[in-house]
Amino acid sequence: MLEPSHNNELPAIPGKRYFTIGEVAELCAVKAHVLRYWEQEFPQLSPVKRRGNRRYYQRADVITIRQIRSLLYDQGYTIGGAKQKLSSHEVKDDTSQYKQLIRQMITELEEVLEALNAPVK
Numbered sequence: 001m002l003e004p005s006h007n008n009e010l011p012a013i014p015g016k017r018y019f020t021i022g023e024v025a026e027l028c029a030v031k032a033h034v035l036r037y038w039e040q041e042f043p044q045l046s047p048v049k050r051r052g053n054r055r056y057y058q059r060a061d062v063i064t065i066r067q068i069r070s071l072l073y074d075q076g077y078t079i080g081g082a083k084q085k086l087s088s089h090e091v092k093d094d095t096s097q098y099k100q101l102i103r104q105m106i107t108e109l110e111e112v113l114e115a116l117n118a119p120v121k
Helices: 019-026 032-041 059-074 077-088 089-093 095-118
Strands: 047-052 052-055
Touching: 019 032, 019 052, 019 059, 032 059, 052 059, 059 077, 059 095
Parallel strands: none
Antiparallel strands: 047 052
8 A cells, every 4th residue: 555654754745736846856855866766766746847847836736746666665666566556456456645635635634623711813
C-alpha cells in the first residue's frame, strides 16, 4: 500500500490551485532537480509550463509526487518498479490518494477550528 510512515510528517498541502517547483520540493521533501528528473521518468507527472518554462504543479501532481517519493524512499522500489506500480490497475483502484486527501481536509478543518476558537484581541 502507498501509506508511508513519512508522509504523515510531510507538511499539509495548502489550498492553492498551482504550486511552483520550489513549493512542491518543500511540500514533498525532495530537491527540485529530483522533481525535474521524475518528470522525465514518470509520465503521470506533467506540470503546466508557462513562459520561461516555469513549472506549475497542481494538487494532484503533488499527491502523485508524494506517492512516488513513498515508493522510492520508504518502500525501497527502483524507478522501474515504481513506474510499474504506478501504472498498474492496483494503484488506480487504490484508495491511498483519497485517504491522503481526507487527511489533508481534516488538518485544514482543524486549523479553521483552532482559528475560530482563538480568543479575539
